[in-house]
Structure formats: structure tokens, C-alpha cells
Amino acid sequence: MTLLFSNAGEPDWEVSHKGHGRLEHRQVWVSGELEGYSDLPSLSSVVMVKKRVSRGDKDPVDSVQYAVSSRRALSPGEALNLVRGHWSIENSLFHVKDDSFREDRQVLHCHHRGTVMSLFRNLAITLLRGNCNLWSTKESLIGRAQRLAALPITLFSITA
Structure with a gap:
């Protein structure tokens, strides 16, 4: 080129x-x-x-x-x-996983466990992007993640 x-x-x-x-x-x-x-x-x-x-x-x-x-x-x-x-992936996924879920600070001694935990974090972020009665659509994704990290049991009260 x-x-x-x-x-x-x-x-x-x-x-x-x-x-x-x-x-x-x-x-x-x-x-x-x-x-x-x-x-x-x-x-x-x-x-x-x-x-x-x-x-x-x-x-x-x-x-x-x-x-x-x-x-x-x-x-x-x-x-x-x-x-x-190309930065949109970094800003919309990895930044949230690193800051809100502290993924970089996790120490798992088995590769498979790390992969499973990463998949759970991706699932959580996908759920956080959706509409829910726990947060307004104006609240940032990081704010939503921090709210759930503080009170994870609230995730089970979500109704479709």
C-alpha cells in the first residue's frame, strides 16, 4: 500500500x-x-x-x-x-471490564476459570446495555456496572 x-x-x-x-x-x-x-x-x-x-x-x-x-x-x-x-471496542468493552469489574486485578490459577469469568463479565455488560427498571437510559454503562457491583443481588430482581 x-x-x-x-x-x-x-x-x-x-x-x-x-x-x-x-x-x-x-x-x-x-x-x-x-x-x-x-x-x-x-x-x-x-x-x-x-x-x-x-x-x-x-x-x-x-x-x-x-x-x-x-x-x-x-x-x-x-x-x-x-x-x-478501532478504539470503540477498547472504550465500550475493555474499559468497562477493567474499571468496573476489575478484571485486570483478578488472579485465577486456572486458564479455564479465567475464560469463564470473562464470559460472565461480557454477559453482564450485555445485560447492562439493555433497558431495565434499575437505571435510566441516561446513566452511563460504568455507572450501571458500579451499581450492580455494589449490590449484585439487585440483578435477580430484574423483570423482563
Whole structure:
């Protein structure tokens, strides 16, 4: 993919974002030139995102990400959302499991027990995302998990 973007020229889209003590600048290129040239089924778009992160007086850090998509006529904004979307798993599942269920602090001496406990935590998070008379839909997932962690017996009072 590097060769595809070796003469990329001007980016299709640029965006800057400031927050959390850093300035992030992204440039996005989208190409449909590999459609039909690959063994990947349905390959339609290839994306390159160059990112520069500056944190105060420290030297800026540059990185490049590549992505492929089956969507045709992918706009640069949509492409950037797809590339950045990989963090949604971290923010919506692992963060909740680590902070609310303290999964990283669990010490189980048998691998199978750890797998079963992880499955139970995933089930609990799935239940927490649903509607229930114990919390409002405006309450955060972490707040719901902390409420159940404090009073786990309340889970048995849930009615469908």
C-alpha cells in the first residue's frame, strides 16, 4: 500500500484536534485504484492516514495507518471514522471490564476459570446495555456496572 500512496500529493482531507494535553493533526488519502487488483474479496477502497501528535515541548510523533474497505466512494471523513473506530471496542468493552469489574486485578490459577469469568463479565455488560427498571437510559454503562457491583443481588430482581 505504501507504493499506492508514494506519489499521493495533497491529502483528500485534513483535520486537527486539540485535547488531553496534545495536538493531533491528521491527513487522509482515499484511493479506489486497487479495486479488482487484489485477492481480497470486495476490496473497493484503500485509506492512508498520516498523524502527527504534539505534546507541549516534546518532539512531535508521526505515524501512518493503512486500512482497506469494501465500501465504494468512501469519503475521507468516513474513512477517518473507520480508522479511528478501532478504539470503540477498547472504550465500550475493555474499559468497562477493567474499571468496573476489575478484571485486570483478578488472579485465577486456572486458564479455564479465567475464560469463564470473562464470559460472565461480557454477559453482564450485555445485560447492562439493555433497558431495565434499575437505571435510566441516561446513566452511563460504568455507572450501571458500579451499581450492580455494589449490590449484585439487585440483578435477580430484574423483570423482563
